[in-house]
Amino acid sequence: MRLVHAVTAAAGAFWLNVGYTPLHQSGKAVPLPYLLWNLTDFYLIQEVVWNYGAGVAGRRFLSPRNEKFLWFVKNADDYVFNLDAIRDPDVKYPRQYKNGRLKVNPLGKNPTDVWQFAKVTSGYQRSSAERTPHPAQFPEALIERVVLASSEKNAVLLDPFSGSGTTAVVAAKTGRRSIGIEISGEYCDLAVSRYLAKKESLSGLLLQ
Numbered sequence: 001m002r003l004v005h006a007v008t009a010a011a012g013a014f015w016l017n018v019g020y021t022p023l024h025q026s027g028k029a030v031p032l033p034y035l036l037w038n039l040t041d042f043y044l045i046q047e048v049v050w051n052y053g054a055g056v057a058g059r060r061f062l063s064p065r066n067e068k069f070l071w072f073v074k075n076a077d078d079y080v081f082n083l084d085a086i087r088d089p090d091v092k093y094p095r096q097y098k099n100g101r102l103k104v105n106p107l108g109k110n111p112t113d114v115w116q117f118a119k120v121t122s123g124y125q126r127s128s129a130e131r132t133p134h135p136a137q138f139p140e141a142l143i144e145r146v147v148l149a150s151s152e153k154n155a156v157l158l159d160p161f162s163g164s165g166t167t168a169v170v171a172a173k174t175g176r177r178s179i180g181i182e183i184s185g186e187y188c189d190l191a192v193s194r195y196l197a198k199k200e201s202l203s204g205l206l207l208q
């Protein structure tokens with residue numbers, strides 16, 4: 001986190017997603033963000049909860065259905081936040097007026113700090129279209145919201161645990177550049193081929 005802070009742009013952000021850990025004597029599944037939140041020079045804006053819909057069933061505890069993101073920024077007074085780029089168009093009463101003025105933003109509502117995106121699934125007849133062999137792949141739509149909210153076009157995204165390369169794919173889709181770091185050569189190859197395939201499909205779209 002110290003190194004990420006050092007290379008983050010002045011108005012840049014740091015989105016941290018880590019899971020849960022058992023802590024002997026004191027907790028079965030302690031959210032790691034709760035242990036890490038103040039061990040960085042970044043300023044914490046908010047916790048965002050990702051509700052992913054389906055997963056394992058608990059027997060002596062509630063079935064887990066969320067992961068947490070901590071949204072940090074480098075400068076609490078000056079940071080990129082493109083709310084209009086991530087508004088939720090699913091508004092219940094879009095045509096409500098007050099004193100002759102439309103009450104609801106025509107682009108949609110603030111998506112709140114609880115985000116619902118389906119997990120990338122595998123398995124016969126239920127595998128997501130974007131599924132790769134990586135076991136912990138993020139849905140593109142989830143990372144797209146992070147990227148659109150916290151960066152401008154042509155910004156450089158750094159993902160130091162890039163896995164299957166979801167951040168790079170989203171960078172290609174949204175007009176950002178990206179740097180990925182990954183310890184496994186196999187996943188590096190996977191990320192590169194996934195990125196190139198996305199670039200090719202996007203250039204096909206542009207040509208049409």
Ligand SMILES: C[S@@+](CC[C@H](N)C(=O)[O-])C[C@H]1O[C@@H](n2cnc3c(N)ncnc32)[C@H](O)[C@@H]1O
Nearest residue numbers: 136137138161162163164165166181182183184
């Ligand atoms: C949870 S996965 C990330 C998945 C990614 N968000 C995606 O959508 O595919 C974490 C990745 O970090 C990699 N990793 C673990 N330790 C690492 C290290 N010290 N340096 C770089 N990568 C590492 C793992 O190999 C794994 O692919």
